[in-house]
Amino acid sequence: MTDALQRSPLHDEHVAHGATLVPFAGWEMPVRYSGDLAEHTAVRTAAGLFDLSHMGEISVRGADAAAFLEHALVGRLSAVKLWGAKYTMMCTPEGGVIDDLIVYRRDLDHFVIVANASNHATVIGELRERRNSFDVGIEDLSVETALIAVQGPAAERIVARMCHRGDDDIRAMRYYTFANIVLDGGIHAVAARTGYTGEDGLELFVSADDAAAVWRLALAQGEGDGLIPCGLAARDSLRLEAGMPLYGQELTRDTTPYEAGLGRIVVLGTAERPRGDFVGRDALVRAKADGPRKVLVGLAGEGRRAARAGYPVVDEDGAEVGRVTSGAPSPTLGHPIAMAYVPPALAEPGTTVAIDVRGRREPMTVVALPFYTRAS
Amino acid sequence: MASVPEELAYSAEHEWVAGDPDAGAVVTVGITSHAAQALGDIVYVEAPSVGDTVTAGEVCGELESTKAVSELYSPVSGTVTAVNEGLTSSPETINSDAYGDGWIFKVELSETADDLLDAEAYVATLA
Numbered sequence: 001m002t003d004a005l006q007r008s009p010l011h012d013e014h015v016a017h018g019a020t021l022v023p024f025a026g027w028e029m030p031v032r033y034s035g036d037l038a039e040h041t042a043v044r045t046a047a048g049l050f051d052l053s054h055m056g057e058i059s060v061r062g063a064d065a066a067a068f069l070e071h072a073l074v075g076r077l078s079a080v081k082l083w084g085a086k087y088t089m090m091c092t093p094e095g096g097v098i099d100d101l102i103v104y105r106r107d108l109d110h111f112v113i114v115a116n117a118s119n120h121a122t123v124i125g126e127l128r129e130r131r132n133s134f135d136v137g138i139e140d141l142s143v144e145t146a147l148i149a150v151q152g153p154a155a156e157r158i159v160a161r162m163c164h165r166g167d168d169d170i171r172a173m174r175y176y177t178f179a180n181i182v183l184d185g186g187i188h189a190v191a192a193r194t195g196y197t198g199e200d201g202l203e204l205f206v207s208a209d210d211a212a213a214v215w216r217l218a219l220a221q222g223e224g225d226g227l228i229p230c231g232l233a234a235r236d237s238l239r240l241e242a243g244m245p246l247y248g249q250e251l252t253r254d255t256t257p258y259e260a261g262l263g264r265i266v267v268l269g270t271a272e273r274p275r276g277d278f279v280g281r282d283a284l285v286r287a288k289a290d291g292p293r294k295v296l297v298g299l300a301g302e303g304r305r306a307a308r309a310g311y312p313v314v315d316e317d318g319a320e321v322g323r324v325t326s327g328a329p330s331p332t333l334g335h336p337i338a339m340a341y342v343p344p345a346l347a348e349p350g351t352t353v354a355i356d357v358r359g360r361r362e363p364m365t366v367v368a369l370p371f372y373t374r375a376s
Numbered sequence: 377m378a379s380v381p382e383e384l385a386y387s388a389e390h391e392w393v394a395g396d397p398d399a400g401a402v403v404t405v406g407i408t409s410h411a412a413q414a415l416g417d418i419v420y421v422e423a424p425s426v427g428d429t430v431t432a433g434e435v436c437g438e439l440e441s442t443k444a445v446s447e448l449y450s451p452v453s454g455t456v457t458a459v460n461e462g463l464t465s466s467p468e469t470i471n472s473d474a475y476g477d478g479w480i481f482k483v484e485l486s487e488t489a490d491d492l493l494d495a496e497a498y499v500a501t502l503a
Binding site: 020037038040233237305308328329358 | 416417420422438440441468471
């Protein structure tokens with residue numbers, strides 16, 4: 001692949017801040033600014049600023065929008081309230097995960113879907129494939145949309161200060177809701193109380209043309225609270241501590257939502273509250289009845305050597321019985337943590353398993369997810 | 377651009393060597409600040425033990441950062457005479473002071489280390 005990498009509208013800001021840029025899902029994005037640990041800690045204790053402009057935004061609008069999304073995705077999207085958001089998934093007809101998504105309801109007939117950068121084109125293609133006779137328009141908003149996240153315990157007051165006249169009621173916004181706001185300088189934004197770090201936080205959807213101004217505004221208003229720009233490395237260690245799955249690691253087309261521990265987001269419908277057919281339904285009904293072949297678990301280690309993605313989970317004879325999907329030394333907890341797929345018999349918290357860490361077996365203990373929960 | 381001190385010798389695997397390179401001499405080994413920056417925050421160092429024999433160009437330990445794990449190569453051949461115990465509790469010293477308190481181990485050379493790069497040649501490998 002020699003295709004040129006796409007650049008975020010904030011590219012020049014990243015270069016000016018001395019960020020280390022890496023290729024990520026076809027984009028050139030910052031992996032770190034100052035240091036992974038400092039950025040991770042800033043989000044846990046103060047605030048971090050993330051450029052998520054590589055994420056895909058897709059508008060679905062039309063008289064059948066709600067019915068269409070219920071057909072194309074696994075959740076009950078017609079039940080999402082106006083200005084509410086829902087975590088959901090798109091599955092294959094075989095019940096495997098194509099992508100995990102957040103769906104925002106802007107109006108009775110208008111939704112915006114946020115997809116992972118790596119799956120953005122696939123998700124749009126599948127939506128068009130599944131449109132059939134539904135009366136909806138599907139529009140890719142990714143190029144003109146920048147996504148900037150402010151995450152951490154100080155995020156709410158920083159974003160409140162970023163607002164024009166400070167009169168937007170950010171504080172009243174509950175988790176998984178969103179609102180139109182006006183930022184300092186008259187910049188229009190959509191603020192969503194969503195995130196991928198395990199902390200409170202807001203995600204700001206703005207026009208790509210306004211991205212640099214919003215980025216600088218966040219830095220200026222957040223500096224006093226300890227806000228620093230953060231890269232993908234911190235984002236990954238933060239979401240891992242929070243037990244949040246990542247597409248390509250915990251979630252794949254060979255994995256059902258049930259195996260990933262996310263069966264709650266699949267709505268099959270009941271006699272009292274039926275729902276229509278959806279892509280993957282038959283396979284998911286069977287998957288639920290049969291029980292999982294593998295189970296996603298959290299693992300905690302006592303040593304210093306961390307299990308990493310792809311390392312085998314082995315039995316006493318050294319035979320592979322599972323596989324690590326994500327792993328790192330936890331900056332907050334101070335010991336190695338990992339997520340792995342193991343047979344159901346090994347999934348009970350307290351079970352000891354061994355990971356083959358580059359030829360040496362390291363014991364780890366199955367623990368409940370998430371590893372980290374913020375104090376409320 | 378990370379610093380590359382003039383007075384040190386280097387390997388293509390991003391280790392630095394301080395001291396006289398003749399057989400029988402004791403040299404100090406660490407990783408360059410370029411390598412430390414590329415690894416990110418180092419959280420664990422597995423160095424060879426005192427008394428171990430190390431061979432130039434061969435793996436003798438590993439460095440683990442929050443993001444990745446990397447093998448540690450010995451740039452010289454000989455016997456390990458000292459290991460930086462301070463890295464056990466403060467591995468991040470490698471990030472903050474790669475050429476000073478972040479040294480990793482010392483080796484009594486069994487043969488003259490004549491394959492090392494000077495600072496200019498090492499910088500050329502980074503281009």
